[in-house]
Amino acid sequence: MKIASLETFSNEFVSFVRVTAEDGSTGWGQMSTYNADITALVFHRQIAPWALGQNGDDIDSLVDLIVEREHKFPGSYLRRALAGLDTALWDLKGKLHDKPVCSFIGGSPGWLRAYASSMRRDIQPGDEARRLAGLREEHGFDAFKFRVASECGHDRDEWPGRTEAIVPAVRKALGDDAALLVDANSGYSANTAIEVGHMLEDHGICHFEEPCPYWDLEQTKQVTDALSLDVTGGEQNCDLSTWKQMIGMRAINVVQPDICYLGGLTRTMRVAKLAHEAGLVCTPHSANLSMVTLFTMHLLKAIPNAGPYLELSIEGPDYYPWQQQLFSNAPFAIANGGVTVSDAPGWGAEINPQWLESAQYQMSAFE
Numbered sequence: 001m002k003i004a005s006l007e008t009f010s011n012e013f014v015s016f017v018r019v020t021a022e023d024g025s026t027g028w029g030q031m032s033t034y035n036a037d038i039t040a041l042v043f044h045r046q047i048a049p050w051a052l053g054q055n056g057d058d059i060d061s062l063v064d065l066i067v068e069r070e071h072k073f074p075g076s077y078l079r080r081a082l083a084g085l086d087t088a089l090w091d092l093k094g095k096l097h098d099k100p101v102c103s104f105i106g107g108s109p110g111w112l113r114a115y116a117s118s119m120r121r122d123i124q125p126g127d128e129a130r131r132l133a134g135l136r137e138e139h140g141f142d143a144f145k146f147r148v149a150s151e152c153g154h155d156r157d158e159w160p161g162r163t164e165a166i167v168p169a170v171r172k173a174l175g176d177d178a179a180l181l182v183d184a185n186s187g188y189s190a191n192t193a194i195e196v197g198h199m200l201e202d203h204g205i206c207h208f209e210e211p212c213p214y215w216d217l218e219q220t221k222q223v224t225d226a227l228s229l230d231v232t233g234g235e236q237n238c239d240l241s242t243w244k245q246m247i248g249m250r251a252i253n254v255v256q257p258d259i260c261y262l263g264g265l266t267r268t269m270r271v272a273k274l275a276h277e278a279g280l281v282c283t284p285h286s287a288n289l290s291m292v293t294l295f296t297m298h299l300l301k302a303i304p305n306a307g308p309y310l311e312l313s314i315e316g317p318d319y320y321p322w323q324q325q326l327f328s329n330a331p332f333a334i335a336n337g338g339v340t341v342s343d344a345p346g347w348g349a350e351i352n353p354q355w356l357e358s359a360q361y362q363m364s365a366f367e
Contacts, residue, residue: 001025001096003056004366006048006085009351009359010040013322014290016351016359017043017084019092021056027092028351030291032080032260040362043081046070048364051085059089063266079238079263086264087295087347094346100298102341105269107302109343114312114334115143115181117287119319121150121158125166129173135314136174140337143179143309145207146170148196149187152213156187163196171203179309181207186214190222197227207232207254207283221251230254234271235285238262243271247278254307258285259295268299276305283307288315289323294331294349297341312339328352 007018008031015036017029031039050066063086070078094101100109116135118128132144148163150156157163170180182205188196193211200208210233212219224231232254237243238261246252255275259268272282282305286296293312300306312332317324328350332339342348 001056001092002366003051003054003089005363006043006051006088006365007361007363008040008043008084009356009361010037011322011359012037014326015040015043015084016291016356017088019056019085019088021092025092025096027088027090027095027346028291028349029084029086029088029091029264030260030295031084032258033288033290033292037360039077039080039084040360042077043084044362044364046073046078047081047085052364052366056089056092059086059093059264059266062089063264067263074239076238076261079267080260082263082267083260086266087259087291090265091346091349098345100341100343100345101265101295101347102298102301105265105299105302106304107298109341110301111335111338111340112297112300113143113309113338114141115145115179115309116141116314117145117311118147119287119313119315121147121162125162125169128166129169131314132170133173136178136337139334142177142337143181144170144174145181145183145209145311147185148182149184151185151187153185153187155189155192164199167200167203167205176204179207180205181209183209184211186210186212188212190219193219193223194226197223197229197231201227201229205229209233209256210235217246217249217251221249224250224252230281232256232283235261235287240267240270243274247274247280250278252280254281254283256283256285258287258292259299260292261285265295265299269303272299272303272305276303281305281307283309284311286311286313288313288320289332290326291347291349294347297339298347301341310339325352325355
């Protein structure tokens with residue numbers, strides 16, 4: 001099955017990829033969100049030339065070939081673009097065989113528990129607590145994540161006292177039975193993170209995400225070694241050697257690869273396998289309602305070390321207007337605090353034709 005053409009449909013925030021095989025069959029994928037129009041340029045310049053005319057069945061080999069051919073570009077943009085090819089090929093494979101992607105990687109469709117993930121720091125502690133409690137009543141969530149510290153904050157809070165106020169406020173509003181997770185987004189030095197971590201432990205927080213600058217593994221390991229709750233991270237890491245180092249030194253307790261940041265499902269499964277061999281849980285990062293959450297749903301239904309829940313963004317059009325009207329169907333419909341991976345072929349996504357018509361279009365074809 002040779003790859004005949006690769007098309008992208010992009011705006012600043014998201015870029016979908018359509019792969020067409022020589023027999024006319026197609027599959028849909030997505031590059032990573034944000035600056036996606038720039039990523040689309042990288043895709044056609046540095047991904048498509050190596051993929052066109054190649055065998056689309058052997059995704060593992062093709063992914064490795066492209067990384068090696070573009071070895072002088074080891075950073076994020078190449079991996080963000082690579083994710084579009086990888087995920088489109090998985091969708092094509094599923095459609096050709098009339099199976100959901102999860103069925104090819106050891107899983108099966110079905111319901112998946114989710115945690116309600118807040119992205120906001122511009123919200124008062126009491127308002128956030130009420131918002132999360134309302135979502136529990138409306139959708140049945142029993143796990144929630146909210147923000148502490150200031151992003152890359154150098155030990156600063158978003159405003160003085162916010163973290164110390166929001167943690168007990170959310171616990172009180174949701175009760176002792178709710179699983180509570182927090183994300184510091186690289187906000188603290190190791191010493192401050194440990195101090196905050198003990199406060200989190202006192203309130204039964206089970207997950208402390210990216211407490212220190214994510215690029216400083218040694219600081220993060222100090223926090224992991226000092227606390228009893230799970231210290232988690234890895235969403236930003238797109239290099240497999242960094243993942244091997246992070247897992248090998250036990251810098252974190254829970255790995256959180258992002259399928260689109262890392263370069264696709266194929267490479268993410270390698271990280272999940274490394275974590276499994278080390279006895280670590282994998283709870284991927286999927287912080288918006290584009291296809292990255294759908295990819296993550298399929299992954300979590302298949303890997304043996306899947307975490308207990310899917311990250312599901314709760315932000316609507318007031319916060320993420322760009323994620324509206326991406327799909328014709330409802331791939332993230334919430335029921336009983338979770339979502340369902342359908343048995344539809346491939347990813348089970350139906351891209352909205354009107355959205356595609358409004359997007360910037362580019363095509364690369366095999367000659």
